[in-house]
Amino acid sequence: MGLTRSRIGLLAGISLLAVIFTGALTFATLQLPVILGNWLSNYLPDIHPMIEPERVAEFMVVARPIGYACLGVVAILIVAGFVTGKRKLSIFGSFAFFLPTFGYFFASMFFLAGLGILRVPFIPFWDPSVNLMNFGDISYLPYVALVYPFWLGGVDIKEALAWIAIGVGLFIFVLGTITWFYGRVQRKKTVDFWIYRYSRHPQYLGFIIWSYGVMLFAAQQPVPMGGSNPGASLPWLLTSLVIICIALAEENKMRREDSERYLQYIASAPFMFPIPKFVSTVITFPIRLLLKKNRPETGKELVATFAVYATLLVLLSLPFVLLDFPAGIGWSGWPGYMPAIL
Amino acid sequence: MSNKKLAGIIVGCIAVIIAVVAIAAFPPTPEFSINVTPEQLNGESIAGQHCVFLVTITDEGREYEFPVRISAAAPGAEVVIYQEDIVEGQVAEVVVIPEQASIGKTVEVTVTGTRGSASDEKVVSFDVVEGEDDRQEYAGELLDRFVPWLATNHPELGITDDTAWNGTMVSPVWLVVSHYLFFSDEWEVHIEWHIMVPPYDWAKIDLRHRFDELEPSYAFEIASVNATSEPVPIEPPETVWR
Numbered sequence: 001m002g003l004t005r006s007r008i009g010l011l012a013g014i015s016l017l018a019v020i021f022t023g024a025l026t027f028a029t030l031q032l033p034v035i036l037g038n039w040l041s042n043y044l045p046d047i048h049p050m051i052e053p054e055r056v057a058e059f060m061v062v063a064r065p066i067g068y069a070c071l072g073v074v075a076i077l078i079v080a081g082f083v084t085g086k087r088k089l090s091i092f093g094s095f096a097f098f099l100p101t102f103g104y105f106f107a108s109m110f111f112l113a114g115l116g117i118l119r120v121p122f123i124p125f126w127d128p129s130v131n132l133m134n135f136g137d138i139s140y141l142p143y144v145a146l147v148y149p150f151w152l153g154g155v156d157i158k159e160a161l162a163w164i165a166i167g168v169g170l171f172i173f174v175l176g177t178i179t180w181f182y183g184r185v186q187r188k189k190t191v192d193f194w195i196y197r198y199s200r201h202p203q204y205l206g207f208i209i210w211s212y213g214v215m216l217f218a219a220q221q222p223v224p225m226g227g228s229n230p231g232a233s234l235p236w237l238l239t240s241l242v243i244i245c246i247a248l249a250e251e252n253k254m255r256r257e258d259s260e261r262y263l264q265y266i267a268s269a270p271f272m273f274p275i276p277k278f279v280s281t282v283i284t285f286p287i288r289l290l291l292k293k294n295r296p297e298t299g300k301e302l303v304a305t306f307a308v309y310a311t312l313l314v315l316l317s318l319p320f321v322l323l324d325f326p327a328g329i330g331w332s333g334w335p336g337y338m339p340a341i342l
Numbered sequence: 343m344s345n346k347k348l349a350g351i352i353v354g355c356i357a358v359i360i361a362v363v364a365i366a367a368f369p370p371t372p373e374f375s376i377n378v379t380p381e382q383l384n385g386e387s388i389a390g391q392h393c394v395f396l397v398t399i400t401d402e403g404r405e406y407e408f409p410v411r412i413s414a415a416a417p418g419a420e421v422v423i424y425q426e427d428i429v430e431g432q433v434a435e436v437v438v439i440p441e442q443a444s445i446g447k448t449v450e451v452t453v454t455g456t457r458g459s460a461s462d463e464k465v466v467s468f469d470v471v472e473g474e475d476d477r478q479e480y481a482g483e484l485l486d487r488f489v490p491w492l493a494t495n496h497p498e499l500g501i502t503d504d505t506a507w508n509g510t511m512v513s514p515v516w517l518v519v520s521h522y523l524f525f526s527d528e529w530e531v532h533i534e535w536h537i538m539v540p541p542y543d544w545a546k547i548d549l550r551h552r553f554d555e556l557e558p559s560y561a562f563e564i565a566s567v568n569a570t571s572e573p574v575p576i577e578p579p580e581t582v583w584r
Contacts, residue, residue, distance in 0.1 A: 307355040
């Protein structure tokens with residue numbers, strides 16, 4: 001597609017539209033939970049666990065089975081989507097699995113007060129003696145790698161990083177959506193231009209980056225005295241894995257429907273974003289070991305891929321759990337007070 | 343992929359995850375013990391007195407870089423903790439302030455250290471008696487005799503005329519020699535004076551560097567307060583006064 005004057009204008013217009021939508025959605029991401037939380041706190045007021053432990057216990061008697069049921073429904077939706085080929089079910093299920101993360105945005109003494117009620121499906125992760133939520137803490141590795149050097153230099157980029165992730169994720173998502181719609185209007189079976197030249201799944205990539213930012217914000221939320229913030233790394237990790245499996249399943253479908261053109265496209269554009277060949281080789285090593293090929297092609301192979309990668313990532317998160325890192329109140333207190341700059 | 347192979351993979355993954363969670367649930371706990379100084383006060387306390395207990399940890403086996411979180415509970419008293427997270431070599435201060443309602447009772451202080459799944463607990467107690475802080479003014483005057491001298495002769499301590507001090511009564515029912523404690527952000531000063539006529543009216547101070555020392559590292563004496571003697575260095579005591 002040569003860049004004619006009108007096409008440049010169209011691209012500029014679309015980019016501007018994407019920027020406006022991104023700004024609005026970023027604002028909504030951070031403000032809607034606050035508005036909703038304030039409204040919900042009228043119906044689910046805070047309870048001080050030390051002062052009114054009986055009320056907390058009473059509430060938990062009702063909330064606990066609901067939490068288990070909700071998590072069960074979410075799991076069924078995700079699995080059903082893969083089994084029946086109705087991927088929208090899986091997408092809905094994975095979003096529902098991530099949604100409780102917004103519950104962290106509401107500061108309260110009782111974790112289910114106000115907007116915290118969204119966290120009901122996370123109860124099964126907190127019930128065992130070991131906090132299962134931390135088994136996704138390997139997700140924080142890029143965050144640690146970016147934040148720590150700046151922190152040593154006296155610059156705190158924690159919050160800024162979460163903002164940037166949310167903004168960039170939404171921008172990619174909006175740009176991908178606009179491009180996809182434009183492709184549909186052009187009656188293209190395979191959308192392979194604009195942002196699709198750099199990512200075969202910009203909307204999913206956008207969602208993953210946006211949700212990473214939301215997860216970071218959740219982890220940074222202050223905690224009541226004596227409490228700790230368990231974060232929501234495991235839901236983010238599993239949701240992202242589900243999304244990646246959905247993307248792989250969609251590619252399998254596209255291969256069947258528009259084989260030649262789509263294979264050409266796959267050869268020219270990266271799966272999610274451009275990465276060096278050796279990194280890609282390392283990441284896909286377990287698939288090649290497991291399936292003796294580069295990618296899962298059937299539903300069963302997708303399930304096996306999901307299980308193996310989820311297990312590997314849980315294993316990689318084990319050191320964080322065993323070392324109780326970060327100690328104390330968790331990620332909201334990491335890396336600590338800013339060191340003095342001489 | 344056959345159903346059998348898929349089932350094998352899923353069962354294998356579940357087994358690994360169960361093993362991982364089990365390892366995390368029962369980790370090799372980094373054992374440690376906490377030490378509370380002193381185990382008992384010199385005499386009793388009065389309501390509103392700041393009873394300062396020093397807490398340290400001893401790692402068993404090897405040194406851990408992860409700190410131990412110190413917490414404390416004392417029914418009938420307010421508790422304030424300075425330097426909540428400590429590693430070996432650091433000192434936390436658990437300040438217990440008995441309430442009026444505790445007069446005539448024993449306050450029991452439970453100090454707990456927690457690191458991951460490991461924890462240790464020590465209990466100390468002290469009695470609360472009727473009384474009031476009637477020494478602050480004179481103790482302050484005595485401190486003012488030492489501070490300018492320290493500022494001039496021991497500038498390395500960082501104590502100046504501008505250093506802010508918070509004082510508290512200590513050992514309220516103690517005869518002949520009176521005691522008082524002052525705290526700056528950096529130093530604890532224990533001041534004691536002999537209630538006697540010259541030339542036996544001596545006054546002494548000992549200084550402990552807060553948060554990393556368990557006992558005083560400096561001590562000075564004015565041989566006779568009324569004779570306006572200059573302070574001279576003396577051997578610091580082996581323990582803090584409480």
